[in-house]
Amino acid sequence: MSSLRAKIQDVFNEPACEQNRGKDAKARKKGCSKPLTPGAAAGGCAFDGAKIVLQPITDVAHLIHAPLACEGNSWDNRGAASSGPTLWRTSFTTDLTELDVVMGQGERKLFKAIREIKEAYGPPAIFVYPTCVTALIGDDIEAVCKRAAEKFGLPVVPVHAPGFVGSKNLGNKLAGKALLEHVIGTVEPDDAGPYDINILGEFNLSGEFWLVKPLLDRLGIRVRACIPGDARYFDIACAHRARAAMMVCSTALINLARKMEQRWDIPFFEGSFYGITDTSEALRQISQLLVKKGADPEILGRTEALIEEEEAIAWKKLAAYRRRLEGKRVLLNTGGVKSWSVVHALMETGIEIVGTSVKKSTVEDKERVKQMLKDDNHMFEQMTPRELYAMLSEHKADIMLSGGRTQFIALKAKTPWLDINQERQHPYAGYDGMVELVRQIDLAIHNPIWCQVREPAPWDCQPAVREELPRTKSEAATLHAVQEFASTMADDFGEC
Template identity: 45%
Template structure:
């Protein structure tokens, strides 16, 4: 993929989202983000975003063509887990030196590709451009093509250097790479009328593993996971699914739209967080698959299995949540996240009897913003300014009980002395599915009722007035 400005603008287009589809052409929002401004914080870089989208393919080598320091962020902070190969957890880099900057790094890259192919025998090798290798003009694509003939496995170029813009753009470049170089290059051993893809989920803390048994009980096969706990081969034959279930619209909606155009695969946008969301998701998947089934009896059986499963899981969920609901009821939450979590966690909190009084709208599509406004209600606040100063002000004004946030704003919670829950990618707790809602309830309960908050809210001993008795 050549990252011209035209290509970048196409990746930032929001036309696939439902809210844009309802508008006339002249009213459609052209892009989902502003172009990067010098000196402005972009929320990590495109290279990091591409690593999130592609780097969760577990049996592939992910080779960073650049300085060794570029490898630390994706591997150190992203909590995508694997049920098989751990090769994706090994950091590979060409380790740029000053000499490479002067004379180029193409020969070094070629040798690195051959070496890792011979030593690790991966299913594929993804080569990532970085700021250094892109700025000096290394022809990475040609090197990948030449090395592919030598090692006889796919060698795929991911062109997302850090200076292009935001992390969100990198997510979309990664997806575009999979669409153009991976998906459609192999065939599954067999297909069924109940094959689906999960798109935009990265198995953070093992959340995908909470979901797969539910689909299995419904009689639905997850053909491909894009890309949490994925194998390279399953991504290759993702084009044979009957339905794409999109979880993170912010980064995956265009991939689903492109697959709909190329392969005729319909898609739905869903969430696995909270019982209400998950109940709707399972029903929608069953209903969408039923449309394509020629046998009405089989379609009815699928929907019956779905309703039976939902009833069983919700009954068990009520029992599991019982110890927490009384203490969580009425607690007030400020939600500072991004993407699908910005709206889906609102319903998850309501399932626990809690109230979201404010939410941020960063890294969300126009449709997701509409959902946030709908779920929050008329009295709640939608926050566009997510700086620590703005969030501190809202925390003081609203006297919220807990802050649910990513990695950055947990320090804001510490400054105000209120409980917080960190749900960023490096977390170790899975909050998806019915089982995940129980974990969420337990974690929120532990955060709210930890004795540490009472201790840190007291004045320091040296600030207390000491009375002396004569």
């Protein structure tokens, strides 16, 4: 437990974070993440955060040393995509029971599970995740993993991020620490070159990175390791030989980027592949870092030529949507890096941002939003469902972009909604991704279903009943009889 406490404390002390550098020693020890209230881990615990970062490593077996529910709740929690191996889609758990805990069988059961995975699947590595239960009962995960690695001849990596230690963001950083301690630098590549880079914090949601990688390929830039999106174990193990790195989500893996720069002199910058301008700027900064590390300066000219060509194509495609979307109001209920990257992307097409959530954003993220929106009146830390519903039902926004948790608020308010978080079905990164994002917003806003659902329901309409004079004496007699019968029934039973 003391070693776990030391690992967590090291993650809190993050000198690469500008906000952290401004704190005194006492405040720095408390970290950026608020402690979780027991039983209230909405938004994810540390184990969930670690699993999010590491599970997209597609050829690795991810073994959860815990009761069954821990694996059931964390499986498939991201829409990451793989271009090859599918082992990461298989759930592995030791399925501890009360009897295992009482009888102290946890470590024995873990060793047996590692052996079974090795024999059945033969993965290049196995990642072992202890959770709250196994951390509290004191199972020596380090010792079991070390013994299993020696016995079976493959890396067995302990990932110390039990849920009770903190938030999902803390778990992201603890996962990066596990990679740094046990994976990165363990294999020496025989093909290292001056144009090798790492991409950190890119999860390849819905295959987003596949829209960006062809751009890098055209520049002759090789992605040595994309961590974690569509990653392979040996690519990450060789990541220390890259010449530069781009960090897509600083709140997740800033500690990994900083320590790789310290150990192996790999400079990094924070960028975004959302939006035309940000994508172009990211390509420029990658090329500039590579030139500083010894690459041929001619890559700068090729980068500018590629940017000019791709921007012209993207703006031409977006021109058709600009006339339909200019002035439309968007409410962005997300957070983190998307609080500013998506804002910038949408503003490029003339869309108005009426609000953006900065719940999981860093101080640097918030400053970017202020610069883009010119003030902080459109920023909100947290908006309750009631407030969201009131804003949408009063037609203060034409569409809401958010995660799946709040989609039903928009639907109840009869407002278009588009998924922008990890469950989305469409990739939005790069030049083509920006065009796809605008296309999906256009489809959602102009879907004819919204005109129909906003009409009053048939049972809410009270059409006027016209009384027509009967044309014959028999019709008049019949109508008189019906009216008398109705009057009698009303006297006997009351009116409806």
